[in-house]
Amino acid sequence: MKKFQILLWLIVGLLHSYSQNCGQYYGFLNNECGRYVGNIGNNHIKMELCEMMAGHQMFENPKLFIEGSYYYVKIGSRITLRSTHYVNNTRSLELVETYNDEITGYFVFPNYTCGQKLVSGTWYSPDKKRKYPVYLTLEE
Numbered sequence: 608m609k610k611f612q613i614l615l616w617l618i619v620g621l622l623h624s625y626s627q628n629c630g631q632y633y634g635f636l637n638n639e640c641g642r643y644v645g646n647i648g649n650n651h652i653k654m655e656l657c658e659m660m661a662g663h664q665m666f667e668n669p670k671l672f673i674e675g676s677y678y679y680v681k682i683g684s685r686i687t688l689r690s691t692h693y694v695n696n697t698r699s700l701e702l703v704e705t706y707n708d709e710i711t712g713y714f715v716f717p718n719y720t721c722g723q724k725l726v727s728g729t730w731y732s733p734d735k736k737r738k739y740p741v742y743l744t745l746e747e
Contacts, residue, residue, distance in 0.1 A: 640675065641722060645743035647730045651680040654743060656688070658721055671721070673700060686711065700728075714741060 640657040654677035673690040688702045700719035704712045713735070716728035726743040 642746045643726065643743035644746055645726075645741065647679075647741050648739035652677050653680060654688075673702065673721075675702075677704075688714070716741075 640655050643654040643656065645652060645654070654675065656673050656675040659672050659674055672692075673688070675688045676685045677688060678685050684706070687705045689705075691701045691703055698718050698720065700714075700716040702714040702716075703710055704714065710733050712733060713731045714728055715731065716726055719726060719728070722745070724745045726741075726745075728741045730739045730741050731737070
């Protein structure tokens, strides 16, 4: 029983150490979110982007993806966001937005880094015929 307790404490210690060091590799820690304010064209929005990790860095190459939501300040209805690919080895982020289970648009951030303070990109309609510039600032 004593050996089991020691082993358990070692595992807990390693996991705690892992969680403390994770921020060196990603802007936010696992499953943490950043809240942004900004604009799509002339429309003021608030957005939350959460980094989600699939896999454990100690045992395999983790895969990082982004999900979240945003809303237009004048309207208030939340629109769901999810990255279209894992973002580990790329600086480009594409998010699909859905509302009532329908794709309503796309965000493309060509130089995205997790946790960056200023984010700029483009919003596209589902058919990609309409597009608007997007500018976001991380709330402190």
